[in-house]
Each structure stands twice: as structure tokens, then as C-alpha cells.
Amino acid sequence: MSKIGVFWFFDGEVLGEKTQLSEAQQSLPGLLDSDATHVAVWEKYGNFTDSSPILAHYDYQDIPRGRVLYQLRKQRFIVYLDKALISKEVKSAIAEYFGFTPHQADWKSDLHYTTDMEAIAQLLED
Template sequence: MTVSRVGIFWRIGATGAAPELLVDCVPVAHAESYGDFLTHGGHYEFWCALSRLSASELRQRNVPDVVLWSEYEEWPRGRVVFHVPSDRFIIYADRKLQGSATIDRIVQRFRLTRDRVDILGDPHYISLR
């Protein structure tokens, strides 16, 4: 059985590299309650924690070194939450991420079932790049 996850994500990539997803997620059973939602993580806190690592530590974790030379709000980002009353997942994402290929990658990484997902924009998730 696949266990769905909630958390935060970015689409990042060094110059000339293919964009990839940077994700911090947990299984729904380990999520934090936030009103009617289950959620996980904060973009700023996670980025700061990564930026304190060395380039070699980032490579060991398969994290691109963009966290060392850029800010978290520069990259298109979003969040996956679970809405308890509707029994559905919501992907809040920068509009730059709302194309079907990127949404499919997010659905796969968070182990979601596509027919239980709603995609919404949010003014918090507008990147500078």
C-alpha cells in the first residue's frame, strides 16, 4: 500500500542543469494539524537548515548547491496538504509549476492519487525567478 505524504517543495536547478524537485515531506500519519488540514514543514526553516551544510554534505544528500548561493523565495515553490473534511490533497503551487508535467512529478514524489488532488495557487508561492 502506498502511503501519501504532505510537505513542501521547490523546482530548482543550477544554470545549464535540468530542473529538479527539492522536497521535504512526511507520511500523512506524521503530519501536523493546522485547522482542518494536515501539513508539514516550513520553506524558510528548511532552506536555512540546508544552507548551513557544506557543498559536500549537500551532494551526499543529493541536494543541488543552489541553496548556498540563492534564497528560498527565488525558486518556484509550493506545498502539499491534506484537507481532512473533504478527504482530499491540495497542491498549493506557484503558477509556474502548474503545468501537467510538473504536477505529475509532484503527485509521484508525494505518492498521491491524482483523482484525490486539487491544484490551487497561493500568493505565498510566487517566485522571483
């Protein structure tokens, strides 16, 4: 069963929290979203240190991350993610984690999820 939610990609592994589509909310008309936030999920799972103890030294925004939503009209997923994650291998891992194929999703980089320090500095200057 396909799901939506928030995620990080660290050391070849997808970490995150998944929400069933039946439990999702329409954040905007026609767009299913989970109520999970990166901050809350990071804290809930203790920085995912069970998966990798080194993550204890990182904050949630230091690791490339993103969010999976579902478009009701198109019947497709939409994945917003750090541009550092846009590769065939990473897309496949994210899609597998959430239970769909990469071809069932629209993939979009989003500055909201960037870990690029130059891009962050530029955002803060604007």
C-alpha cells in the same frame, strides 16, 4: 505511503521535506499540515546544494515553491504552489515525490509562493 510537506521545483527536480500523514497536525479543523517551513527546510538542507551546487547562490524564496496539505473531509490533497509550476509535467513530479497521483489533489496557485517580480512588487505596494 502518501505524505505532505513543503517543496521547491528546480531544474526538473522536486526538492523538499515530506511528513507522514500520521505525523501531521491539524492547522485548521479538517486540514492536515506539516510543521515544516520553507525557511527552516532550506537552511536544514543547506540550500539543497547536494542536488545542485548553483542553489548556493539563491535564497529560499527565489525558487518556485509550494506546500502540500491533506483535506480530511474530502480525502484529497491540496497543493498550493507558484503559478509558474502549473503544468502537467510539474504536477506529476510533485505528486510522485509526495506519493499520490495528480488526480488525487486540488491544485491552486498562491501568491504567497510567487517568484513573479511584478506580482511581488504589487503585493508590497498594497
